[in-house]
Amino acid sequence: MGRYYIEDNEFGIVWVHTRVGMRNLRAMVKDGNVLLRVPDGASKKSVHEMIDQYRSELRVLCSKYSERKHLYHDGMKINCFGGYSITLGVQHEQPGRVEYGCNGQELYVNIPSESSFENDTVEDIVSKVIKLMVRQRAERVLVPFAEKIAAQLGLKVKKFVMGHGMSKLGHCTRSGEIQLSYYLMFLPEHLIKHVVCHELAHLTYFNHSHEFHLLTDKYDDGNERADIKELKNFKWPVKR
Numbered sequence: 001m002g003r004y005y006i007e008d009n010e011f012g013i014v015w016v017h018t019r020v021g022m023r024n025l026r027a028m029v030k031d032g033n034v035l036l037r038v039p040d041g042a043s044k045k046s047v048h049e050m051i052d053q054y055r056s057e058l059r060v061l062c063s064k065y066s067e068r069k070h071l072y073h074d075g076m077k078i079n080c081f082g083g084y085s086i087t088l089g090v091q092h093e094q095p096g097r098v099e100y101g102c103n104g105q106e107l108y109v110n111i112p113s114e115s116s117f118e119n120d121t122v123e124d125i126v127s128k129v130i131k132l133m134v135r136q137r138a139e140r141v142l143v144p145f146a147e148k149i150a151a152q153l154g155l156k157v158k159k160f161v162m163g164h165g166m167s168k169l170g171h172c173t174r175s176g177e178i179q180l181s182y183y184l185m186f187l188p189e190h191l192i193k194h195v196v197c198h199e200l201a202h203l204t205y206f207n208h209s210h211e212f213h214l215l216t217d218k219y220d221d222g223n224e225r226a227d228i229k230e231l232k233n234f235k236w237p238v239k240r
């Protein structure tokens, strides 16, 4: 297997990976560049010819890639629960460094000017940094919020603790301890409330029975269905 790149007037750098035993051309877009897997022994000239032959298909691939769910862009502001916000930007001082920090509740992540928010690796790093910063701040706002809801409903909870589940946003143990994922920080307040109400209803019903849902709906001011739907379609500002 070999790897090299060629340059194309339209697509710029095109990565070429050769594979023994490969019969057909395969193309994908990675980190914004076209990547071709070609049969071993294909000459550079023939690779250029393949690109010309499949140019319109490659163009479609590239435009799909750029329309694809890029999570971030320069100047983007992500609002989180508890009055926190995260602003994304570019910094010119320190090459190669992703810098992050905060001014009070205003958090920031700045990528170095030579990199791009559209790069998959950069996207991964930014997502990780955002999660790290939000996770550190989750407990102090989520736990009081959940305690307040429980108190308003007249419910006694043994303890609220923080978790880091991505698909499991909340969890109620048999001993009556409720775990809340820091991912809740990315949700609007009414959806956090929904998750808390769901877990609070588990204090009464340790299942997902009809009665359980009736109780959740009562706690959630009749919004259970709508909230479930909204939660399902929620666009997370981090990789999950």
Ligand SMILES: [Zn+2]
Pocket (backbone or CB within 6 Å): 198, 202, 207, 208
């Ligand atoms: Zn449940």
